[in-house]
Amino acid sequence: MSAIQKNVESASDRYAATFTQGHLALPPAKKYLVLTCMDARIDPASAFGIELGDAHVIRNAGASAVDALRSIVISQQLLGTREIVLVKHTGCGMLTFENRDAVALVGESLGPGAAEELRQRKLDFLPFPELEKAVQADVEFLKGTRLVPDEVPVSGWVYEVESGRTRRVV
Amino acid sequence: MSAIQKNVESASDRYAATFTQGHLALPPAKKYLVLTCMDARIDPASAFGIELGDAHVIRNAGASAVDALRSIVISQQLLGTREIVLVKHTGCGMLTFENRDAVALVGESLGPGAAEELRQRKLDFLPFPELEKAVQADVEFLKGTRLVPDEVPVSGWVYEVESGRTRRVV
Numbered sequence: 358m359s360a361i362q363k364n365v366e367s368a369s370d371r372y373a374a375t376f377t378q379g380h381l382a383l384p385p386a387k388k389y390l391v392l393t394c395m396d397a398r399i400d401p402a403s404a405f406g407i408e409l410g411d412a413h414v415i416r417n418a419g420a421s422a423v424d425a426l427r428s429i430v431i432s433q434q435l436l437g438t439r440e441i442v443l444v445k446h447t448g449c450g451m452l453t454f455e456n457r458d459a460v461a462l463v464g465e466s467l468g469p470g471a472a473e474e475l476r477q478r479k480l481d482f483l484p485f486p487e488l489e490k491a492v493q494a495d496v497e498f499l500k501g502t503r504l505v506p507d508e509v510p511v512s513g514w515v516y517e518v519e520s521g522r523t524r525r526v527v
Numbered sequence: 528m529s530a531i532q533k534n535v536e537s538a539s540d541r542y543a544a545t546f547t548q549g550h551l552a553l554p555p556a557k558k559y560l561v562l563t564c565m566d567a568r569i570d571p572a573s574a575f576g577i578e579l580g581d582a583h584v585i586r587n588a589g590a591s592a593v594d595a596l597r598s599i600v601i602s603q604q605l606l607g608t609r610e611i612v613l614v615k616h617t618g619c620g621m622l623t624f625e626n627r628d629a630v631a632l633v634g635e636s637l638g639p640g641a642a643e644e645l646r647q648r649k650l651d652f653l654p655f656p657e658l659e660k661a662v663q664a665d666v667e668f669l670k671g672t673r674l675v676p677d678e679v680p681v682s683g684w685v686y687e688v689e690s691g692r693t694r695r696v697v
Contacts, residue, residue, distance in 0.1 A: 364576050395560070406541075442532070521546025
């Protein structure tokens with residue numbers, strides 16, 4: 358067992374020993390979803406004020422709304438959420454490369470078989486060059502897609518990894 | 528401003544007031560990634576023992592490895608993570624429906640335009656009928672894809688929403 362796996366087990370022992378929230382229902386109590394980045398420096402529960410059971414939390418590289426669409430539709434249509442809070446962040450890795458760079462890196466690092474699988478799966482890494490424009494573009498995408506009802510409020514925010522502050526963009 | 532948006536602002540004020548982690552680097556300090564579900568009842572940081580800055584946390588409906596592949600490749604190839612911890616959970620919404628049910632529901636609820644967009648985007652909701660088999664299948668997918676190096680340890684776990692415990696499956 359790796360050190361990381363041992364850490365999961367010991368954390369689980371500690372967490373379960375004082376756990377009192379086994380009664381929470383499947384649908385989020387406050388009927389909203391938060392979409393943010395996978396970045397290690399973000400703790401959505403504390404930074405965005407999410408109590409256990411309140412909201413779905415979707416996280417991917419860059420907080421991409423296109424990439425999250427499957428989860429968003431399930432959250433809304435099957436589990437009743439009615440509002441979307443989208444949070445990208447300063448210092449995001451997605452600001453640091455272009456898609457072609459990542460594709461080239463995969464080929465160099467993992468070999469031609471991996472590069473071929475990337476092509477077959479039509480994977481786009483979805484980087485973005487400007488943070489606030491990317492927040493605006495993703496909010497516009499969510500307002501534009503027919504898969505999100507028009508009446509769903511969608512707000513776009515930036516979390517500052519330097520200060521711990523989350524500010525509204527759109 | 529909605530009550531949910533006000534809650535983000537007040538939580539941010541509280542969080543930023545005592546924030547001391549502005550020095551953390553972009554690459555995860557412990558070089559691993561956790562893939563888990565968007566479910567509102569999961570707090571990955573506490574339940575799985577993730578300190579701020581330690582690990583990428585990817586979350587989507589059902590903790591789907593296929594759906595997370597873009598983020599996983601970025602995490603590993605661009606940001607240096609070298610281990611994957613995959614955690615699905617008891618009581619998951621993905622156990623409660625089949626893809627055709629969700630597709631039908633989208634058409635009924637959002638109209639034919641939404642159903643057409645679903646087809647154009649080739650969205651599969653990726654539900655699964657059995658929890659532990661789904662954990663095994665996703666671990667096998669990650670071990671099988673050429674986009675994840677063979678030497679990356681991949682472990683599969685189940686988080687019990689009733690007890691707060693996380694147990695290893697594979």
